[in-house]
Amino acid sequence: MLETGLGVQLLDRTGQRVKLTAAGSALLPIARRVMSNIADATFEMECIRTGESPVISLTCLQSLGPRLCRLMADYTREHPGTRWSLFTSLRGAMVAGLRDGQFDLAICEGYADDGIGNIPLMRESLHLVLPHDHPLIEQAPLRPADLTNVPYIGLHRRLGALLEAQRFFAAGEAYPTPVAEVDTTQLVAELATGLGGYGFIPDSAIPKNGFTMVTVPTDPPLTRQISIARSANRNNPPAVEMFIDYLLAAWPADSP
Template identity: 30%
Template sequence: MDLQQMRYVLAVAETANFTRAAERCHVVQSALSHQVARLEQELGAQLFERTSRRVRLTAAGEAFLPAARQALEAAERARAEVAAATGEIRGRLAVGSIPTLTAVDLPAVLQDYRRRYPRVRISLRAVSSERMVEQVRDGGLDAGFLGVPPGFRPQGVRDRALAHGRHVAVVGPDHPLAREREVDLRRIADETFVDFAEGSAARAQSDEAFAAAGLRREVAFEVSGVELMSRMVRHGLGIALLPAAFAADLHGLRSVPVTDGPERVERLIWSRFTPSPAASAFLALLDGRDGGGSAPRR
């Protein structure tokens, strides 16, 4: 078997379609199908179940896929290491981030990074904090930006704190609280809330603050993103608790300080193993921007 065959198998698995996989790989479908069939013959097992309506992985295909991904990633890492030894940074950089990140101007950082290292393929994924730790630990992401309660420490990765702040109550312009200079949790406990899903790190910050104060609240609306949350607050369906620095930029809404409100720490995480050249360059760039001293340098 060779790496190209593995790429074809991966493309078919991700698209669930031989035609779309061939288009992604820039080859004719007959050539791709022939190579997949040759690989299946060599392995002595079918990787895909093919019908007129769908293509899906067999049990053998499910077993083959993780190792194929690892082989392709190892080959790409080898090329990147050789290039780095000759003074060129190339390869891929996969970064995860919460949508409410404020400690780092991530678009500006990525623009600077692309200017310095144009041969690196950059991808950015919006991921919840808890999933981001898992993906950095497993190698799916090179680095990630979390927003977590102060006592949270990610396991299996390296990390450092970037910023610490409090949440504010975010209300519509016509809400009675919009005229308040500040409130406490008891004052807002009877409000209807719009918040993230129960069990998520983004939700835990608020839940823990109310629990510590001995208060209960009603979260009537659970959403997955801040854009929908903002729209619902703007329409008067409830209020929200969001980081002060992020809430300040929400158009048409009012931010009211909460004296005993939730606290949040934004953390940078990266692999506990030796980063790739592309990841090392990214961490060094962040280190130079914020003066942090714990990100690894090559």
């Protein structure tokens, strides 16, 4: 019996309902991690037994998807048989997926989250964008005070982009109330064009051709830290650790 082996009482059986004791509550998250690791190991051993390669489960910001796909393809050529699962998502969903074991890795902004470890991958510029005929273009670089009363289109806070915008406005006035918060940079451009407003778009999300907005320098300039995020409470399979090493070596040399 687990209680006997540990020498502590884990369950309170005195009432009509069995409840966890303080020791049981402390053990519960540890037990869940152990069971998750056992399930992962069982699945990987079954894959090895049947000759099937395990799946590396990834999630990333939508703007980073094309770059990650190119690296996945290059890695597969070096490691034939590698199998993948890739989702693009909001950052909040990525962190939740890492915690519950849905994803092995997430490529997203490297902010501090409980139970999540971040490995720095790259720094990426964020651009303020305006419609091509907006009068403020001639005043660049733009400061927060220059944008007073100009409609602001924000990326949804679950994307993690809110903090970068807050840092920009911290140099001047308070963070403005967005006219709209959206979940894709394409919608930022669409609404900013239609409303004569502005937004912030990462370098990786700006199309090579056909972009209807103008990128405008800011004072101060904006960047975001992109990291490889993973659960700090789970041990990744060897295949995932190998891919992390590959990303750290190959990402800087890969063009957007």
